[in-house]
Amino acid sequence: MDAIDLNLVDLLRGNARLSYAELARQVGLSAPAVHERVGKLESGGVIRAYRAEVEPETIGLGVTALIGIVEDSGADTDDVLEAFRVMPEIESCYFMAGVESFLLKARVGTIAELEQLIVRLNRTPGVASTRTGIALSTKWENRPQSVAPPTA
Amino acid sequence: MDAIDLNLVDLLRGNARLSYAELARQVGLSAPAVHERVGKLESGGVIRAYRAEVEPETIGLGVTALIGIVEDSGADTDDVLEAFRVMPEIESCYFMAGVESFLLKARVGTIAELEQLIVRLNRTPGVASTRTGIALSTKWENRPQSVAPPTA
DNA sequence: ACAGTCCGTGGACGCCATCGACCTCAACCT
């Protein structure tokens, strides 16, 4: 994990579809060398996936909500997690310090679907209460912060 | 935006580095046809970017925080937004309904850096107060939910 | 000094991206 690796990570966070040849030009190595480095970053768990970032409204997911979850005393946290995992609307799930054990980011098509999701969440065993906030607009999301040394 | 487009979006959300030839095989079209469709999805604002998803701890960003922002009465929301925008640690920024106008997701290397970020946030004009929750662990993040019709 | 290891380069080969020419079908106009 040296400066070149950080550089590659930065480049791929900016544009995951760059060719190995282009990456090679940017970092000053040959294409096979870059190919091997990126392969190691992938298998070493640094690069988890490559995803297209989509404007959610355009695919019918216009409603974004952030939902805090308070657990029952004595709830089995793993069971609760598993219940959340099978709900595809829950795009992100953070285990938090504080009264609310989880913070979820959910994306649905309509307010009615959000209501149904909240009902389902309140019904799942181990969940004491939920507190949901609606995002009126997403200013930006998952902006990659540069991590490479300045003089690359 | 037909079923094939939704299918392509799904495939690219799952793996942004799929070749056009592979996409073509999956959706049953020729590679040039897929190339043109994806180009239109990009220029039409459906696909915003392609990003490598990185395990944050491996690049020195081990601390994740979610920060609610209450604005001063009479604050200029655009100015506040602009102040947030230049802080690279703020990876996501949602404009919310409720007392807290914004919810920010920030990622830093250490608790000390988080402290400095919170101080800076509290100092920015228009910000009345902040409330920050620390994520002890990220169970998952930006999981793409399938949006294509079932029998594709 | 020497062997082993790591990490790189260069060459080769088959697949892929991408362009242009052509085809098909449906909508629309006369």
Add this chain to the structure above:
DNA sequence: AGGTTGAGGTCGATGGCGTCCACGGACTGT
């Protein structure tokens, strides 16, 4: 009805790219 037009597809060609392999130079431990 028939002709025209345009969107969106296929096919074929070509140049660049991904990827495998053999080889080479620098560091390390003995």
